Amino acid sequence: MTSIDPNAAPVPAAPGTDDAAPAPAPGVRPRAVLDALPRYAAGRPATVVEGLQSFKLSSNENPLPPIPAVLDAIRDTTAINRYPDAVSTRLRERLATYLEVPAEDIVTGGGSLGALNQVLATYAGQNDFGAPDEVVYAWRSFEAYPISVGLSGATSVRVPLLPDGRHDLAAMAAAVTENTRVVLLCTPNNPTGPILTHDEVVDFLGRVPSHVVVVLDEAYLEFVRDPAAVDGLALYRAYPNLVLLRTFSKAHGLAGLRVGYTVAQPVITENLRVSAVPFAVSSLAETAAITSLDHLDEVLARVDSLVAERDRVVAALTEQGWDLPQAEGNFVWLRLGERCGDFAAAAERQALSVRRFGDEGVRVSIGEVDANTRFIDLCRSFGA
Structure with missing residues (x-):
């Protein structure tokens, strides 16, 4: 028979009982850096408004589903009880053929953010004396940058964008110090939209010490139509x-399957493979990505339709008097300042979700044709 110690601490009640929940365990604390990091704010679904179809224009998602061949391929995938290939060999070999690069120069990750985190885990953190490394990037840019940099143990060095929403590459080069380990360049820049040109990136790389890793974030590459845009493959x-x-x-x-990758020379990829998360790309995701590449003409035809819609939106808003930054992604940027909240609320009343960034601006993704038309009408009634 088990005896009961009357002096023993009470056992916490099981979840779902009426007894009070136990207090947090003393001494269990997250890393101090978490208090200093911003919280990632995912785009919210649109509010349901009676009589209106809701459209989500807040996450820069492709409003079109994957091509039919992809849906067919993943429907037939059954071996998901097995771990995927840890290094995505089939996908890397298919990408190598498509990009005309060695497969060894490609490292996959869970979306481009997962791939970026692998770069930061490899090259940015703390130096041998415990001081944080520095990561330089433009701001505003992709909102996950400060989170990923902070979690890596490094310090963010944010360089303000130029008034037209472009990177200030001269100021970014000047911000590089002996503590800088990584520089992030986003082209087209999310959320503002402008690209980096080939010539200015070449000039920038000439100003940055060769031991500093420069990441060219090309998440929206396929939407770019500016012939002066940087040719990343040539520069790599x-x-x-x-x-x-x-x-x-x-x-x-x-987007829901999380497939990203980096392309770099072996001096970098041999180190990235050490920090790469095993099994980050599932077998289902790998099959989908390979199939999509095998039917690239269909994919690019859909991209062309979205670019046409982007151009229609930009032309309409420009005619209304809006002063838009260059839009080379699948989104447009409205520099609304203190009117950001009013615009977001007005969009919500029209069953449109948009992405507000404080009082800096509002980013609106290019969506379905009807969604884009409603957005154009909203901008007309709101006023530039």
């Missing part, structure tokens, strides 16, 4: 410190 071949960051989330419409 010329600069051993350059890393290209790409994804299947946007153009290919595979």
